[in-house]
Amino acid sequence: xxxxxxxxxxxxxxxxxxxxxxxxxxxxxxxxxxxxxxxxxxxxxxxxxxxxxxxxxxxxxxxxxxxxxxxxxxxxxxxxxxxxxxxxxxxxxxxxxxxxxxxxxxxxxxxxxxxxxxxxxxxxxxxxxxxxxxxxxxxxxxxxxxxxxxxxxxxxxxxxxxxxxxxxxxxxxxxxxxxxxxxxxxxxxxxxxxxxxxxxxxxxxxxxxxxxxxxxxxxxxxxxxxxxxxxxxxxxxxxxxxxxxxxxxxxxxxxxxxxxxxxxxxxxxxxxxxxxxxxxxxxxxxxxxxxxxxxxxxxxxxxxxxxxxxxxxxxxxxxxxxxxxxxxxxxxxxxxxxxxxxxxxxxxxxxxxxxxxxxxxxxxxxxxxxxxxxxxxxxxxxxxxxxxxxxxxxxxxxxxxxxxxxxxx
Numbered sequence: 029x030x031x032x033x034x035x036x037x038x039x040x041x042x043x044x045x046x047x048x049x050x051x052x053x054x055x056x057x058x059x060x061x062x063x064x065x066x067x068x069x070x071x072x073x074x075x076x077x078x079x080x081x082x083x084x085x086x087x088x089x090x091x092x093x094x095x096x097x098x099x100x101x102x103x104x105x106x107x108x109x110x111x112x113x114x115x116x117x118x119x120x121x122x123x124x125x126x127x128x129x130x131x132x133x134x135x136x137x138x139x140x141x142x143x144x145x146x147x148x149x150x151x152x153x154x155x156x157x158x159x160x161x162x163x164x165x166x167x168x169x170x171x172x173x174x175x176x177x178x179x180x181x182x183x184x185x186x187x188x189x190x191x192x193x194x195x196x197x198x199x200x201x202x203x204x205x206x207x208x209x210x211x212x213x214x215x216x217x218x219x220x221x222x223x224x225x226x227x228x229x230x231x232x233x234x235x236x237x238x239x240x241x242x243x244x245x246x247x248x249x250x251x252x253x254x255x256x257x258x259x260x261x262x263x264x265x266x267x268x269x270x271x272x273x274x275x276x277x278x279x280x281x282x283x284x285x286x287x288x289x290x291x292x293x294x295x296x297x298x299x300x301x302x303x304x305x306x307x308x309x310x311x312x313x314x315x316x317x318x319x320x321x322x323x324x325x326x327x328x329x330x331x332x333x334x335x336x337x338x339x340x341x342x343x344x345x346x347x348x349x350x351x352x353x354x355x356x357x358x359x360x361x362x363x364x365x366x367x368x369x370x371x372x373x374x375x376x377x378x379x380x381x382x383x384x385x386x387x388x389x390x391x392x393x394x395x396x397x398x399x400x401x402x403x404x405x406x407x408x409x410x411x412x413x414x415x416x417x418x419x420x421x422x423x424x425x426x427x428x429x430x431x432x433x434x435x436x437x
Contacts, residue, residue: 122179123152124208126216131187133220133330136194139312146185150177152208159205161185167192168200168218187218192316193302194231196223225252225309233301235293236267239354242288244269247315249303251280257307259284265299265317268292277308293319312410323356323405324349325413332417335388335397342371346382348403348411353378357406365399366390368415388417395419 131144150156156177161170167190177183185248187202200218207212227250237243251257258277262271264286271286286301301315326347335341355378363368372383388397402414 036323046321050418051122065187068193076211089222103348107196120152121209122150122154122156122207124150124204124206124214125151125209126158126200126214129214130209130217130219133189133218135223136191136220137309137311138191138195138222138224139314140191142189142191142220143191144187144218146187147182148184149178153179155179155207156181157207158183161202161204163187163200166204170202170216184339185216186187187216189218189220191220193224193312197220199210218245223252224313225255226250226257226305226307226313227252228303230315230316232318233280235288235317235319236352237290237320237322241286241295242289242290246287247271247284247286247301248301249282249284249305249313251307254280254310255307255309256280257305257310259303260306261304262301264301267290268296268299269301269317297321320351322350322352322354323409323411325411329414329416330384330386332386332415334420335417336420337388337390340385342385344381344383346413347382348349348382348386350368350378356409359406360405361403363399363401365397367399367417368413370401384413386415386417388419 031247082163126146126148128146131146133142133144136142156179158172158175158177161172164353169188169190171186171188172183174183185202185204189200191198198218198220200220202216202218204214204216205212206214229248230245231335233244235244248258257280258275258278259273259282260275264270264272268289269286270289271284273282273284284303296317296319298319299317301317303313303315304310305313326349327345330343332341337377348358358373358380361373361382367387367389369387370384370386374381374383384401386399396416396418398416400413401415403411403413405411
């Protein structure tokens, strides 16, 4: 019996010890923060049943909206943009709308007149006012019957293009200004390719004051479409080039032998030869002509800026060049007004390098001066080197004095 009591006492003590240990562990668990345990490489917080129930309820129940402070219900704010409706619609103003803003004539003949029409409409809701139409090139002429067009009214602009005598592609424009607020200026474009029904050689001519007949070549005219034609007229700038022809003769090819008048050629630097034909697709041929003088001055004239009275300026970059590579000599060089003086001359091959001095004359009332250095060559040729100068203004002098002044210490 004593042994039984002893065993019961030991059993009760053990139970009390385990109970105390469990209470201590529960107390520690409540004081320590929640820890994370790994489950399938994911971290999840450890929760108790008491925590799971409110959480599940929160997920299952819809979110409750906050109640407004006042007693009236607040309408939900819509995220869809609202259309503003006004009593009067916004005016668009005048609008110029063209059917086409570009026209391609394709292949056209030289020296021909070609017309096209650009149609438009006022698609706006107020009066369209078209201003003066501008074409940069004089060969393009636009015309319009009137300038004002009511909403929905149509109109047209007629453009005439006068093709030149030379072959090649061309691009021309015409600007149409109006009171259209979005397009105040519309640019119309014309395209074409000038094709000469009659081919000509050479395409340009250089004439010189040496050789037989100023080295003028013969001119060959050939029909490109097999259409026979006649030469109706032959003319040149200043009448320096002439040619004999029979206007009654029609052929598919002509070879013209021009004749040059050297006395009249002295008055020409640049010009052209114009040949009128009876060919329906090529009424005129124009050949550019350039006259190459025997001598040239480089530069052709001298300009002095901010000149000071009686303060000479030296220029050593003046050249006399023979364009035909001929030898020549300088006979004299004389100043007409006495302001320019030839200091030296140096011959290099068929050229002369000159060193000149320009001395502005005295005179406070003058703003500029001018003089000519007349250079005579041994072959009788006379060259004139022009010289002009402008005196420094009082403002320029004052600025120079201020700039060059020594700063005060």
